[in-house]
Structures are given as structure tokens and as C-alpha cells.
Amino acid sequence: MSIALIWIVIGILLILSELLLTSVIAVFLGIGAIVTGLLLHWNIIAESATQFAVFGVVSLALLLVARGQFKRWFMGYTTDEDEAKPNFQRDIGARVKVIRDFNHGAGRVVLNGVQWDAFSEDELKAGETAWVLANEGIQLTVARDKPTQQEHNT
Numbered sequence: 570m571s572i573a574l575i576w577i578v579i580g581i582l583l584i585l586s587e588l589l590l591t592s593v594i595a596v597f598l599g600i601g602a603i604v605t606g607l608l609l610h611w612n613i614i615a616e617s618a619t620q621f622a623v624f625g626v627v628s629l630a631l632l633l634v635a636r637g638q639f640k641r642w643f644m645g646y647t648t649d650e651d652e653a654k655p656n657f658q659r660d661i662g663a664r665v666k667v668i669r670d671f672n673h674g675a676g677r678v679v680l681n682g683v684q685w686d687a688f689s690e691d692e693l694k695a696g697e698t699a700w701v702l703a704n705e706g707i708q709l710t711v712a713r714d715k716p717t718q719q720e721h722n723t
Contacts, residue, residue, distance in 0.1 A: 576620070593636060603626030618688030660704050660718055667697045678711060687711045 583599030605624040608614045612622060660680060668683045668684065669677035673692040678699060691713040693699055699711040 573610035
């Protein structure tokens, strides 16, 4: 096996490893190795020091120039989520279904298919709809009436 072929195989393995790593770095090292292998195969470079220099320069240049775009291709977009808000704040104002009657202010609701312990000042019954006022980690505060936009933003 020639040294050029070894560079190319290493490059392909690095690119394939990106499917497991998702750091979007191995793909640039793989492209650098493939470019080095091709230049070596075409007799454009020969010295080991030149091979490593080409590998390093090509990999680093691609990493600096194209990483952002490659990352979007590999990771995709999340336009339906508001990244400005933490996860627990995104639920405020969401509609939930009561699955266990509220006794002494405590009951159980379903939000996004997940059951939550909840508190409310309203006497809610199973089957009714309620609205999330606050998320305190593992417990929700809900109300019978939908919060106004002003309450939702505070």
C-alpha cells in the first residue's frame, strides 16, 4: 500500500468518524488527509515534512473558514425553538390537561406528553384545561385562565 493511499484511507476514516463524534472537526482533518494523499499521488509533494505541513495547513484553513457552515449541515436548524429563553421559561403560557383533581392546591397535569406535579389556586378537575403560569423545575404552577401577555413576559 502506497503512502498516498494510506493518507486517503485515513482521511476517509476521519470523515466517517464524524458521524459518531459530531464535533465537526474530524471532517476537516479527513479532507486535509485526502488532499495530502492526492498531492502525494500526483507527485506534487514528496517530503514527509511537506506532507505534514500540507495536512496541517489545509485542515486548519478549512476549520477556520468552513466550520460554521459544516456544523449547520451536520446539526441542522432549530428555528421552532426560542433559544433566547431557557427551557423552563418556554413552557410558561402553555396549555396543559389536568389528569388528577387538584386537592388543597396540588394536582397533576400533562404538558407535552409528560406528567407533572402542579399547584394551582383554582379548584381544577381531571379533564379540564389549565395554563402554565410558572415552572419551578419539577413542578408547575397552573391556572384555569390563560395568562395575559403581560403576565407571560414577567
